[in-house]
Amino acid sequence: MTDLATTLAPERTAPVPVRPRERSTVGRRILVGVLAVLLLAALWELVKVVVPDGGGHLGEASVLPRTDDLAMPHVWDIVDRVLQPETSATGSPTVLSAMLSACWFTLRVALAGWLVGSIGGLLLAALMQRWQLAESALVPWVVLSQTVPLIALAPLVVGWGGRIHVGTFEWQRWMSVALIASYLAFFPVTIGALRGFQSPPAAQVELFRAQAASWNRTMLSLRLPASVPYLLPALRLGAATAVVGAIVAEVSTGTKGGIGRLIISYAQSASGDPAKPWAAIAAAALLGLVAAGLVSLLGLGLGRYRYAEVR
Amino acid sequence: MSAVEARGVGKVFSSRSGDVVALEGIDLTVAAGEFVALIGPSGCGKSTLLRLIADLDAPTTGELTVFGKTPQQAREAQDYGIAFQQAGLLPWRTVTANVELPLELHGVGKAERAGRARELLSLVGLDDFAGHFPHQLSGGMQQRVAIARSLAERPSLLLMDEPFGALDEMTRERMQTELVRICAESGAAVVFVTHSIPEAVFLSQRVVVMSPRPGRISAVVPVNLGDVRGEGLREDASFFAAVTAVREALHGTPVTARGVDLR
Numbered sequence: 001m002t003d004l005a006t007t008l009a010p011e012r013t014a015p016v017p018v019r020p021r022e023r024s025t026v027g028r029r030i031l032v033g034v035l036a037v038l039l040l041a042a043l044w045e046l047v048k049v050v051v052p053d054g055g056g057h058l059g060e061a062s063v064l065p066r067t068d069d070l071a072m073p074h075v076w077d078i079v080d081r082v083l084q085p086e087t088s089a090t091g092s093p094t095v096l097s098a099m100l101s102a103c104w105f106t107l108r109v110a111l112a113g114w115l116v117g118s119i120g121g122l123l124l125a126a127l128m129q130r131w132q133l134a135e136s137a138l139v140p141w142v143v144l145s146q147t148v149p150l151i152a153l154a155p156l157v158v159g160w161g162g163r164i165h166v167g168t169f170e171w172q173r174w175m176s177v178a179l180i181a182s183y184l185a186f187f188p189v190t191i192g193a194l195r196g197f198q199s200p201p202a203a204q205v206e207l208f209r210a211q212a213a214s215w216n217r218t219m220l221s222l223r224l225p226a227s228v229p230y231l232l233p234a235l236r237l238g239a240a241t242a243v244v245g246a247i248v249a250e251v252s253t254g255t256k257g258g259i260g261r262l263i264i265s266y267a268q269s270a271s272g273d274p275a276k277p278w279a280a281i282a283a284a285a286l287l288g289l290v291a292a293g294l295v296s297l298l299g300l301g302l303g304r305y306r307y308a309e310v311r
Numbered sequence: 312m313s314a315v316e317a318r319g320v321g322k323v324f325s326s327r328s329g330d331v332v333a334l335e336g337i338d339l340t341v342a343a344g345e346f347v348a349l350i351g352p353s354g355c356g357k358s359t360l361l362r363l364i365a366d367l368d369a370p371t372t373g374e375l376t377v378f379g380k381t382p383q384q385a386r387e388a389q390d391y392g393i394a395f396q397q398a399g400l401l402p403w404r405t406v407t408a409n410v411e412l413p414l415e416l417h418g419v420g421k422a423e424r425a426g427r428a429r430e431l432l433s434l435v436g437l438d439d440f441a442g443h444f445p446h447q448l449s450g451g452m453q454q455r456v457a458i459a460r461s462l463a464e465r466p467s468l469l470l471m472d473e474p475f476g477a478l479d480e481m482t483r484e485r486m487q488t489e490l491v492r493i494c495a496e497s498g499a500a501v502v503f504v505t506h507s508i509p510e511a512v513f514l515s516q517r518v519v520v521m522s523p524r525p526g527r528i529s530a531v532v533p534v535n536l537g538d539v540r541g542e543g544l545r546e547d548a549s550f551f552a553a554v555t556a557v558r559e560a561l562h563g564t565p566v567t568a569r570g571v572d573l574r
């Protein structure tokens with residue numbers, strides 16, 4: 001569909017309008033996201049109805065999990081539990097407020113990690129684009145980096161960080177968590193940015209060469225804008241993995257205040273209060289969606305660079 | 312001073328499966344302001360020769376100068392403008408911003424850029440589309456933007472690699488007429504790669520015929536159809552005579568005039 005308004009208005013500097021189709025796509029995506037969550041809840045209840053309480057067995061082997069209220073509490077019980085106080089102690093905050101403040105903590109740490117990881121990923125990709133040798137030398141290490149278990153890294157990072165004192169700056173525990181989150185986030189950004197930087201067709205690259213444009217100039221005016229359709233999904237994926245990284249890092253470094261820690265502490269009451277840990281797990285999953293959603297907002301201002309993506 | 316001077320230029324591409332001789336012993340002089348077409352079958356090295364002049368590749372042997380300088384110096388001094396078969400417009404830039412790109416890359420001021428872009432867009436007849444984005448234009452219009460862009464810095468040499476190759480016949484003929492006019496106005500020398508005989512004849516003052524394996528110049532056919540070339544020329548006997556001459560040079564034997572295929 002051609003945008004009639006744009007075709008008829010020959011205004012010189014008119015920025016490309018976000019096309020109606022794209023705007024409705026944003027609305028639809030939110031709707032689809034909500035529907036997906038509802039569907040998941042419905043599936044959860046369906047499993048509870050269909051599968052016997054004791055789980056499914058094939059001879060001696062258990063093939064389906066137990067579905068009694070202790071193992072799989074009803075969705076409405078989980079929702080209800082969220083609104084109740086955390087503990088029976090007087091003045092205890094509700095689970096909701098405890099989770100919200102934990103999510104806020106984790107989100108900030110994850111975003112800090114995402115920022116560091118994304119900048120690092122972009123620089124690494126630029127380096128690899130600049131020198132073919134760097135690409136051949138670094139790509140295996142980039143891939144290898146993702147096979148190192150985070151849990152093994154966490155104590156090391158905390159240990160190194162603990163020794164950093166520069167003037168009044170002192171390494172905080174949350175910084176270790178953010179650093180580990182960035183370690184997960186940099187991977188999709190590096191790969192996406194590298195593909196994006198290499199995406200301009202030969203005709204465009206040679207045009208810049210014919211203009212005797214420097215590498216920096218070519219990067220800024222050609223490769224970076226051309227990489228936007230590749231970068232946005234990579235940044236979104238990076239945000240989701242940063243949240244996962246932050247949660248795992250919180251758990252393995254024993255950092256207090258975040259949702260990761262909350263999952264562990266709620267899990268300890270699982271036998272008596274099964275809805276509580278599930279609530280925290282759901283919150284962690286939603287947090288990932290929120291982080292990815294926040295990053296998607298970046299794309300709204302970049303409509304003109306996303307021609308290839310929205311076509 | 313001549314625009315392009317090639318003496319014994321050769322180009323060998325080395326690959327794992329062996330060396331490929333793309334060009335051998337090319338001697339060619341293009342005078343300032345002269346329109347020269349390079350024609351030949353696929354693989355005759357005509358595009359390679361253009362790329363050597365543009366310093367997008369380096370010759371293996373021989374000597375090549377552009378306005379008395381090495382191709383690299385000429386490229387860095389922006390002595391030429393270039394247009395490829397693909398328009399290669401940046402999709403995130405408006406038509407104006409695409410035309411301004413070469414000027415922007417060389418630090419020309421904003422006001423001057425805008426003025427020059429306006430001038431060029433009216434030259435190629437796209438005044439009304441200045442604020443449009445490339446995907447809103449037809450292929451022919453995109454190609455005209457690319458030509459306007461190649462003229463942005465008032466180059467004294469234009470290098471064109473089948474710029475009308477992807478266009479339909481009608482658009483193509485109209486673009487050829489426009490190109491003749493534009494070149495007459497700008498006074499630039501042109502090296503124009505094509506594999507269409509009528510196109511080469513219509514546009515140029517000299518047609519350089521090349522043959523493949525290895526790429527060599529097999530003949531140079533002078534075409535003098537005058538400075539003012541309108542649509543009527545395509546029906547003219549002198550046009551057909553020149554087409555026949557180029558075809559004979561291309562095939563190496565006289566061709567009978569009956570059933571002339573203008574493509």
